[in-house]
Amino acid sequence: MVDAHATAHSRRIAAEDGVIAALGIRVDRAEPGYAAVRMTVRRDMVNGAGVTHGGMVFALADTAIALASNDTAEAALVAGADVVFLASSAEGDELVAIAEVRAVSGRTGVYDARVEESGRVIAEIRGRVRRPRESP
Template sequence: MSSTTSATNTGAREQVPLAAGPQPVEDWLGATVESQTRGEAILVAKAERRHLNAAGFVHGGVLFAIADCALARAAILPQAGATTWAHISFISPARLGEELVAVARATTEWGANALVDVTVRVGESVVAEFRGQARQLTQ
């Protein structure tokens, strides 16, 4: 999670440092951070053979993981956090070689919590809609 302060809903977005640099799960997924600003993040991953299910589509667990990584980068918490719950709706399939783009936006923040919406697309087509809550971990 980013170590910046709470996001605002004003028009201008402030560029923030990446959350602790590359994350191991993002490396495993082949996801890269296209942008990360206060309360927003965009991750991009190309669908690889290892991401596919038996039907030849990108596995739902991979789509969930990409969306969750985007949530983690968009949630602006003062300290490290974790996803406490999440829901995903699979809208359309993604296929081998397609570019998955996960756009995350923190919609509500209170105390040590952030509610984040993520849309995963291939081109103009929505593949999945994801909503989750991140909570700051106490030490």
């Protein structure tokens, strides 16, 4: 991860995440409450219909939410999400996911992510994040 704006914790998460490496996800920005990541769709990421597999689109958004929500020393985890696919993408497209915090109450956070390709919205995701229990 080469991002001067990333927190030390998000840098460590990205560096140690095998999924980020395997999917070729690149981090544009990661800071408390906000993250932007990108991925070029490869042949092995498209389904039999020739469009980007929904799981790949979600994995990109999930990565953005994870980086935006991990601003403490202990890992916050996505506990659930709702995905709306609005358009398709294909091999060679560069997808960008932007995640932003919407609300945090106690240990629960709500984050919205948008996945785009050349300014066209591919998917909207609302993720629920569970933060670790605070130390006594």
